[in-house]
Amino acid sequence: MEPASAKEAEKIREDDTVEIKREAETEEDESALHLSLKSVIDADSNSRNSATPMPNASGGSQLTIFYNGAVGVYDAVPPEKAQAIMLIAAAAAAAANNSNAAAKGSPVLTRSLSLQSSSGGVSPQNQLVANPGNSLCKLQAELPIARRNSLQRFLEKRRDRLVSRAPYASAKTSSDGMEVSVEGKPQIS
Amino acid sequence: MERQSLNRVMSLGISDLALECVMGYIDDPRDREAVSLVCRKWYRIDAITRKHITIAICYSASPDRLRRRFPRLESLKLKGKPRAAMFNLIPEDWGGYAGPWVCEIADAFNCLKAVHFRRMIVQDADIGVLVKARGHMLQALKLDKCSGFSTDGLLLVARSCRCLRTLFLEESSVTENDGEWLHELAVNNSVLETLNFYMTELRISPQELELLARNCRSLISLKISECDVSDLVGFFRTATALEEFGGGSFNDQAGEINRYERVCFPPRLCCLGLSYMGMNEMHIIFPFAASLKKLDLQYTFLSTEDHCQLIQRCPNLEILEVRNVIGDRGLEVVAQTCKKLRRLRIERGDDEQGPEDEQGRVSQIGLSSLARGCPELEYIAVYVSDITNAALESVGTFSKNLCDFRLVLLDREEMITELPLDNGVHALLRGCTKLRRFAFYLRPGGLSDVGLGYIGENSNNIRWMLLGNVGESDLGLLQLARGCPSLQKLELRSCCFSERALALAVMQLPSLRYLWVQGYKASPTGKDLLAMARPFWNIEFIPPRQDIGDHEFEDRRGGVESQAQILAYYSLAGRRTDCPETVIPLYPPA
Numbered sequence: 001m002e003p004a005s006a007k008e009a010e011k012i013r014e015d016d017t018v019e020i021k022r023e024a025e026t027e028e029d030e031s032a033l034h035l036s037l038k039s040v041i042d043a044d045s046n047s048r049n050s051a052t053p054m055p056n057a058s059g060g061s062q063l064t065i066f067y068n069g070a071v072g073v074y075d076a077v078p079p080e081k082a083q084a085i086m087l088i089a090a091a092a093a094a095a096a097n098n099s100n101a102a103a104k105g106s107p108v109l110t111r112s113l114s115l116q117s118s119s120g121g122v123s124p125q126n127q128l129v130a131n132p133g134n135s136l137c138k139l140q141a142e143l144p145i146a147r148r149n150s151l152q153r154f155l156e157k158r159r160d161r162l163v164s165r166a167p168y169a170s171a172k173t174s175s176d177g178m179e180v181s182v183e184g185k186p187q188i189s
Numbered sequence: 190m191e192r193q194s195l196n197r198v199m200s201l202g203i204s205d206l207a208l209e210c211v212m213g214y215i216d217d218p219r220d221r222e223a224v225s226l227v228c229r230k231w232y233r234i235d236a237i238t239r240k241h242i243t244i245a246i247c248y249s250a251s252p253d254r255l256r257r258r259f260p261r262l263e264s265l266k267l268k269g270k271p272r273a274a275m276f277n278l279i280p281e282d283w284g285g286y287a288g289p290w291v292c293e294i295a296d297a298f299n300c301l302k303a304v305h306f307r308r309m310i311v312q313d314a315d316i317g318v319l320v321k322a323r324g325h326m327l328q329a330l331k332l333d334k335c336s337g338f339s340t341d342g343l344l345l346v347a348r349s350c351r352c353l354r355t356l357f358l359e360e361s362s363v364t365e366n367d368g369e370w371l372h373e374l375a376v377n378n379s380v381l382e383t384l385n386f387y388m389t390e391l392r393i394s395p396q397e398l399e400l401l402a403r404n405c406r407s408l409i410s411l412k413i414s415e416c417d418v419s420d421l422v423g424f425f426r427t428a429t430a431l432e433e434f435g436g437g438s439f440n441d442q443a444g445e446i447n448r449y450e451r452v453c454f455p456p457r458l459c460c461l462g463l464s465y466m467g468m469n470e471m472h473i474i475f476p477f478a479a480s481l482k483k484l485d486l487q488y489t490f491l492s493t494e495d496h497c498q499l500i501q502r503c504p505n506l507e508i509l510e511v512r513n514v515i516g517d518r519g520l521e522v523v524a525q526t527c528k529k530l531r532r533l534r535i536e537r538g539d540d541e542q543g544p545e546d547e548q549g550r551v552s553q554i555g556l557s558s559l560a561r562g563c564p565e566l567e568y569i570a571v572y573v574s575d576i577t578n579a580a581l582e583s584v585g586t587f588s589k590n591l592c593d594f595r596l597v598l599l600d601r602e603e604m605i606t607e608l609p610l611d612n613g614v615h616a617l618l619r620g621c622t623k624l625r626r627f628a629f630y631l632r633p634g635g636l637s638d639v640g641l642g643y644i645g646e647n648s649n650n651i652r653w654m655l656l657g658n659v660g661e662s663d664l665g666l667l668q669l670a671r672g673c674p675s676l677q678k679l680e681l682r683s684c685c686f687s688e689r690a691l692a693l694a695v696m697q698l699p700s701l702r703y704l705w706v707q708g709y710k711a712s713p714t715g716k717d718l719l720a721m722a723r724p725f726w727n728i729e730f731i732p733p734r735q736d737i738g739d740h741e742f743e744d745r746r747g748g749v750e751s752q753a754q755i756l757a758y759y760s761l762a763g764r765r766t767d768c769p770e771t772v773i774p775l776y777p778p779a
Contacts, residue, residue: 143657143683143708143752145600145630146276147537150360150388151512154464154488155539161465161490 205234212238237261244268245678246703247285247309248727251762252293261300264329265290269309271705271756272680275334278707278751280731282769285309287335295322303329305357311335316342324349331357339363340391343370351377359412360388368393375401387412387436387462395420402428412436415464419448425455433460435485439470449473462510464488468495478502485510487536493548497522507531512538513572516548520555524562531590532568533559540601544574553580553606560587570595570628577606581613585620594621595628595655598635605632611640618647625650625675630657630682638665645672652700655680663690670694676701683708688717695721695757706755718755719776727764728776729756 063077147155203211212234215221218241225235241264244250255262269285271278287309294301295318304319304327311332320327327350332338340363346356347370356374363386371393374381381401386393391414398416402408402424411428412435421437434454441448449470454461454477461474462485471491474481481503486496487510496511496519506527511519513535523530538545552575559566560583567590576598584594594617598605607613614629614636627648629636636659645668648654652675660666666686670693677700686694687710695704712718718728731754764777 145537145597145657146273146278148276150275151487151536152277153388157465158490158539 205230208234209238216240218243240264241303242266246271246758246760247290248762248765249702249758249760252290254761256293256297260297262298263300264303264305265294265298265301266305266307266331267309268307272308273705273707273754274308278754280769280771281336282310283731283772284765284767284769286767287311287315291315291319294319298323302326303331303355305329305331305333306335307331307333309335310337311342312337313339313342313345316345320345320349326352328352329355329357331355332361333357334360336362340366340368340370344373346370347373347377352380353378354380354407355383356381356385357383358386358389358391361386363389363391365391368397371397371401375404379404380407381405382407383410384408385410385412385435386414389414395424398424399427402431406430409433410460412462418452418463418470422451422453425453428455430457431455432457433483434458435460435462436464438465439463439467440465441467441469459483460508461485462488465490468492471495471499474499475502479505481506483508486515487512487534493518493546501526503527505529508533510534510536512536512545512549513551513574514538514545514549515555516546516550517552517555517558518548520551521558524558527563529565530563531565533563533566533570534568535571537572537597537599540599550574553577556580557583560584564588565590567591568593572597572599574599574602575606576610576613578610578613578616579607581610582616582620585617588621590623591621592623593626594624595626597628597630597657598632600632605635608632608634609637609640610635611637611643614640615643615647618644623650624648626653627651628655628657629659630655632658633685635659636665637661638668641665642668642672645669648673648676650675652676653678653680655682656684657682658684660684660686663687666690666694667697670697673698674700678703680705681709682706685710688712689720691755692718692720696723702759704755704757708752709755711753721757722776725759725761726776727758727760727774729765729768730754730773730775731756731771732773 061075061077063074065072065074208231212224215224221235221239225232236258237260239259239262242255242259242262243266244255245268247267247269255265267287267290269287270283273279274283285308287306290306291311294304301323304323316338324346330346330350330353335358338361343358343363346353368391374384375397378401382405384401393413393416395416398411398413398421407430408428409430410433411431412433414436415438416436417440418437425431425434432455439449450473452473454473458477459480460483461481462483463470463474465488466486467490478499479502482505484500484503484506486499491499491514493514493516496515500506500509500519500522504526506523507529509523509527509530509532511534515523515535523533535551538549544550551571551573553573556571556573556576557580559569560580564587566588569584569588569591570593573596576596581596584591588594608631610631618624618627627644629644638661641660642665644654644656651673654673654676656679660669663686666684667690676698679698679701681691681704684706689712691704691706691709695701718730722728733751733753764774764779765772768774
């Protein structure tokens with residue numbers, strides 16, 4: 001299983017968003033959304049008692065996962081789902097090696113996969129991760145701390161002023177800050 | 190016979206008229222809630238005597254229902270977008286439209302004198318409807334962090350609302366067409382007491398402010414957008430009753446060396462916040478620093494040392510707002526000097542390239558000093574770079590009056606002196622029994638599941654909680670949910686809880702009426718979330734998106750990934766009908 005590239009991750013992201021948007025467009029679609037969740041609920045409860053593969057409207061092929069001595073086989077997994085699963089696995093592996101897991105390369109992980117009409121079998125995540133409390137959990141965390149709007153605006157103006165006063169200075173106070181990536185901040189007050 | 194004596198007991202032998210009079214003295218909303226549940230008569234009397242209503246999320250009830258129950262309302266406060274909107278986490282078109290409410294106000298609320306919209310979308314047309322119907326009676330209008338209107342709307346207010354005592358526009362996004370509105374306000378109004386357009390981009394001329402000061406002799410509070418302070422000399426000279434001033438700006442590049450020496454503040458001024466003030470201008474505050482009760486330094490250019498210099502002259506300070514450039518050193522000065530301090534906010538400064546000032550970090554040292562030195566503290570909000578359990582224990586030991594505690598552990602330092610903070614938070618919550626609002630935003634490893642359990646067990650009075658990066662697993666959340674008996678509003682961010690645990694927690698928390706979550710472990714189908722489906726419980730989902738696209742902030746925010754959000758709240762109004770594409774109502778079904 002090859003980890004998907006960043007471009008494919010991009011595509012998945014777009015597809016997810018587009019799919020949700022399309023489904024939310026009309027009222028009919030919204031009720032269809034509700035129904036598809038329902039049908040998955042029914043499907044899941046059936047799956048516990050039978051070994052028959054789930055019917056799948058969107059098409060897909062078989063996905064096999066070897067993990068910790070167990071094998072899971074899933075029929076008719078749509079390609080986007082398969083890629084998402086592969087991304088999760090790749091990110092989990094990367095995080096296990098890197099103690100500074102800032103979840104930079106695995107945006108898909110933390111995105112909710114819910115509401116996708118996945119009729120492609122039992123939830124794969126339970127098969128993938130033996131202990132839900134460890135590495136997957138750690139990866140899931142760490143949203144950047146969000147900044148309050150008023151402070152953000154002020155700090156940008158402050159940077160502009162510092163730059164206009166001393167464009168070439170590298171003083172002890174941060175005067176060089178121009179292209180800075182936004183670090184979020186939690187909302188505390 | 191029995192029924193008769195029951196009736197008599199219920200009304201205590203008091204006539205309805207007397208009951209109305211008595212109820213008029215009951216203001217606390219929780220008391221009113223209790224009173225309204227006693228019996229139908231008391232419900233009715235409460236309904237016609239209730240003066241003020243705050244609707245914490247405007248979609249929890251319909252305008253019609255409000256009118257039917259409280260027809261004689263005098264004051265209304267509505268909140269729209271989730272609090273996270275103040276941190277740019279909510280799409281601009283999320284909702285919170287004032288329109289339907291304004292229509293109902295215009296139609297039916299004949300006693301309404303005060304309107305407060307917070308984080309809502311208000312259009313010029315809405316303002317038009319409002320002032321046409323209620324302008325002659327309106328005493329207070331607050332468009333608080335709102336958007337959707339322009340200076341044309343303000344012009345309507347200025348012309349039609351001659352009784353206005355309070356006009357509050359702080360941090361609203363106002364489309365600017367001209368500055369006429371301020372002139373009209375100055376000319377048409379003579380009773381204005383509070384004018385606030387702080388943190389807006391409105392451009393005004395100082396002459397209009399001076400005119401306002403001349404005509405409105407009762408003006409006690411003015412907070413403005415950017416306007417050079419040296420141009421306000423005339424205004425300050427005229428506004429002799431002024432007690433509070435905020436905003437303005439300083440620009441010492443212009444060449445004039447003593448540009449700000451002429452500035453002489455009004456004699457009663459005791460609340461002050463000067464934007465962009467630097468070390469060179471700071472001394473203009475010194476003459477009256479000792480009478481300052483409230484000081485806002487969040488938008489200044491002061492170093493740690495400057496903060497020390499200034500604050501040591503302010504022994505009567507009750508409210509202080511700063512950025513973390515104040516440092517532990519500055520907090521030591523606060524602890525020694527500001528013995529009357531009740532509220533302290535320490536915001537996060539610019540740390541993109543390291544801290545603003547070498548000493549500009551707040552840690553357990555500053556927090557401990559503060560707790561020991563300022564026993565009157567009721568509100569502490571602080572962004573710390575480092576923390577220990579002992580510091581939190583100090584707060585629990587000394588800050589006995591604390592009602593609101595918010596701590597964020599910044600993420601720049603790799604090593605924190607002491608984690609997890611289980612014991613510290615335990616001691617803090619056990620010591621601060623009056624705590625009603627609590628925020629704890631850490632990092633993975635910052636608080637274990639046991640720590641979450643401690644929070645649950647010791648949060649008897651807490652009504653609002655924001656938790657970030659806490660816990661280790663679903664067990665922690667479930668332990669939290671076993672406690673928190675008074676928790677009404679819960680915000681979770683960047684935690685590792687599953688949808689199933691979230692749903693279970695919601696069902697367990699007895700007082701919960703509002704939940705907001707960003708960053709959680711999604712189930713592949715989202716069905717786990719529907720485990721919390723129940724009558725009157727609206728569940729909304731905001732899918733993850735690329736590029737929040739708030740172009741106010743130039744291009745900095747482009748390309749930032751935004752994670753999925755769950756919003757759930759009790760509602761008598763049913764499913765929202767005005768959701769944008771970015772918001773998906775999950776429950777109730779269509």
